[in-house]
Amino acid sequence: MGMNMGEKDNPRLMGGDKLIEEYSTKGHANVMEFAKFLNMIEPRRSIHAWRVAVNRWMKKNNKTVEDLQNIGEQTTDDTWALMDGYYYDATHDLYLTYLKSAEGVVSIDGDTHRAIKSAYSDSDDAPSTSADISRDFGMPQGWVREYCRKHGWTHSMIPYTDEEVATRPIENMVEQAIADRRRSVAMKIENEKWKQVEKDAEKLRTLEYTLLSEFRELVAKAPKAGKVKAHNFQNTVNDYALVISPTDLHWGKYGWVDEVGETYDFDEAKSRLFDKTQNLIQRLPGAPEKVIMATGSDWFHIDNRDGSTTKGTPQDMCGSPAEIYMTGCKLAREHIDLLRAVGPVEVVFMAGNHDRHSTLGLMMYLSAVYEGIDDVEIVVSPHLRQYVTYGNTLLGFTHGDCVRNTNLPALMSVESREDWGKCAHHVWFHGHKHHRKLLEHNGAFIIQLPSLAGEDRYHSRMGFMSGAGLCAHFIDKKQGLIGSLYAPVTE
Numbered sequence: 001m002g003m004n005m006g007e008k009d010n011p012r013l014m015g016g017d018k019l020i021e022e023y024s025t026k027g028h029a030n031v032m033e034f035a036k037f038l039n040m041i042e043p044r045r046s047i048h049a050w051r052v053a054v055n056r057w058m059k060k061n062n063k064t065v066e067d068l069q070n071i072g073e074q075t076t077d078d079t080w081a082l083m084d085g086y087y088y089d090a091t092h093d094l095y096l097t098y099l100k101s102a103e104g105v106v107s108i109d110g111d112t113h114r115a116i117k118s119a120y121s122d123s124d125d126a127p128s129t130s131a132d133i134s135r136d137f138g139m140p141q142g143w144v145r146e147y148c149r150k151h152g153w154t155h156s157m158i159p160y161t162d163e164e165v166a167t168r169p170i171e172n173m174v175e176q177a178i179a180d181r182r183r184s185v186a187m188k189i190e191n192e193k194w195k196q197v198e199k200d201a202e203k204l205r206t207l208e209y210t211l212l213s214e215f216r217e218l219v220a221k222a223p224k225a226g227k228v229k230a231h232n233f234q235n236t237v238n239d240y241a242l243v244i245s246p247t248d249l250h251w252g253k254y255g256w257v258d259e260v261g262e263t264y265d266f267d268e269a270k271s272r273l274f275d276k277t278q279n280l281i282q283r284l285p286g287a288p289e290k291v292i293m294a295t296g297s298d299w300f301h302i303d304n305r306d307g308s309t310t311k312g313t314p315q316d317m318c319g320s321p322a323e324i325y326m327t328g329c330k331l332a333r334e335h336i337d338l339l340r341a342v343g344p345v346e347v348v349f350m351a352g353n354h355d356r357h358s359t360l361g362l363m364m365y366l367s368a369v370y371e372g373i374d375d376v377e378i379v380v381s382p383h384l385r386q387y388v389t390y391g392n393t394l395l396g397f398t399h400g401d402c403v404r405n406t407n408l409p410a411l412m413s414v415e416s417r418e419d420w421g422k423c424a425h426h427v428w429f430h431g432h433k434h435h436r437k438l439l440e441h442n443g444a445f446i447i448q449l450p451s452l453a454g455e456d457r458y459h460s461r462m463g464f465m466s467g468a469g470l471c472a473h474f475i476d477k478k479q480g481l482i483g484s485l486y487a488p489v490t491e
Contacts, residue, residue: 016045020057026087028068031055040105041096086150097150101142112137114164120148121159214322215361218329219368225333225376231341237286239477241390242342244280245294245397246273246470247431248451250354251331252301252324254316255456264454265318266327272452273335276470276487281342283485288343289477292388293336294397295366296359297431298352300328310356316456325358329365336366336376344375348386353401353432387416391477394423400430400448409444425480429473435466436486445481447473452489 019038028034035050045053058064086097093110108116116137119128130148134141255264303310305321317324339345349363363380370376379386385398385408396412403411408428413420420426426444437448450469468489476482 016053017057020054021061022089022091024057024063024068030065031058031068034068037105041094041107097147099143099146099150101140101146106143106147116144116147117151117153117157118159120153120155121157122155127155214325215365218326218365222333222365222369225337225370225373228337228340231281231287233284233287239289239391240482241475241477242284242288242291243293243395243429243473243475244277244291244339244470245297245350245429245431245449246277246299246335246452247294247297247350247399247449248352248434248453249273249299250301250451250453251299251328252315252317252319253453253456254318255454260455260457260459262454264456268454269452270331272468272489273331273470274338276452276489277335277338279487280470280472280485281338284342284472285474288474290390291339291343291345292348292390292395292475293339293345294348294350294386294429295332296352296355296362297350297399298354299332299362300324300352300355300358303355303358309354311353315354316458325361329362332362332366333369336370340375344377346377346379346388348379348388348397349381350386350397350399350431351382351384352399385411385415387412387419389419389423390475392423393425393427393475393480394419395475396426396428396444398428398430400432405430405439405446405448406441408446409442412444427473427475427481433466434468436469436471447471450486 019042020034023038023041024034026037028037031051031054032047034054035047038050038054039045039047042050058067086095088095095108095110095113097106097108098104099106116133119133119136121127128136130141130144133139133144137144139147249269251269252266253264253269255262257263302308302315302317302321302324306312306314307317307321308314319327336345336347347363347366349359351359360382363378367378367380370378379388384402385396388395388397394412394416396408396416398408405428408430409426412426412428428444428446429449430446431449431451433448434451434453435448436450439446439448449471450467452468452470454468470487472485472487473481474483
């Protein structure tokens with residue numbers, strides 16, 4: 001690249017008297033400082049050699065140190081304060097910029113300078129960050145930030161330098177900008193197409209090789225669900241739906257008390273799930289019209305036979321992958337049956353980052369088990385964001401790892417446009433962060449759900465701490481979100 005950091009060669013600049021004469025009017029404290037400056041521009045000649053050359057040039061041209069210090073004769077175009085700005089050498093197409101972080105002058109050729117400016121601009125709606133430029137151009141990130149400040153660059157500026165604007169025809173720059181934008185759009189479209197193809201292929205491979213055999217065995221052995229005894233509520237309340245979603249259970253996760261401060265295994269996870277669910281049920285104001293339960297969302301701790309997450313991160317487990325998958329499916333059924341005593345249950349799919357594919361198998365298992373059962377509806381869909389309408393409220397469900405939570409309301413208004421307009425209230429539910437939080441943003445409540453999971457080595461080592469627990473939320477048929485209950489894990 002065209003940047004002088006003391007190690008790059010530039011065959012155009014090797015010389016002597018010509019460079020000395022050209023830069024002698026820029027203002028230098030003494031011969032040594034002038035020699036250091038010339039070495040930064042042309043490092044193939046040492047500081048000592050430049051010092052000798054400057055002294056020889058001064059003697060030949062009857063120059064003194066005072067002449068080097070005198071910058072009053074500079075023209076307007078040449079005016080340059082070394083400590084405050086930059087100088088453009090049009091003859092050699094070089095940008096000389098003093099950077100405090102570099103402790104001197106950084107020389108960058110014009111092609112590289114213009115490429116950095118173009119990358120930093122958001123003309124293609126994807127401006128490079130200082131980290132991107134540091135990586136792509138081999139320039140320390142601190143230098144990049146200071147370099148952009150020195151040249152007065154912002155992301156919103158056009159992708160052309162002041163020198164280009166002053167010399168190039170306007171029509172030429174416009175045509176180039178349009179062509180660059182077309183190329184950027186075409187590349188983004190192609191990249192998105194390939195991302196979707198890869199996602200679809202991965203789903204098929206996962207179902208075929210890691211889920212289907214165990215799924216067939218599980219369904220074959222599972223008896224059809226029967227009726228359950230209804231819970232007897234004494235109070236009469238307005239029609240409401242109960243949203244209760246045990247996100248981030250991480251079934252199969254292992255934590256050793258002596259290492260992480262608490263025990264977390266199959267027994268502890270099941271105990272927390274059922275104890276806290278019963279705690280919430282006993283505190284309900286009355287029978288809900290329906291129970292909406294989003295399942296998945298890191299229900300399983302792993303996603304494959306290797307004992308790792310969907311992306312391949314190894315995990316601490318309390319059982320084999322097959323044991324985790326099969327017992328986790330049975331656990332989900334038992335939990336649904338517990339909620340059926342409260343009211344009809346609608347189960348919505350929420351794929352997590354730990355179990356993106358295995359939870360799809362879970363939903364297929366539940367769909368088979370509850371086929372023909374009137375009080376249980378299993379909504380099977382691979383989409384990462386699910387929408388349910390109840391009364392005057394549009395509910396959204398997602399794990400929370402793919403999209404910033406403040407962007408969820410806008411996505412809801414687009415992806416479920418008709419229901420967004422019909423409903424007066426909009427509520428999002430997501431997990432992933434393992435602690436509860438309520439935010440109102442852009443016409444919607446955004447509820448971050450807690451986790452029942454305990455600690456493992458990774459969370460303990462990283463210092464990720466949160467209060468474990470389970471939440472229940474009340475959605476009034478007319479008024480929307482009206483309240484919630486929380487059952488913390490206290491032991």
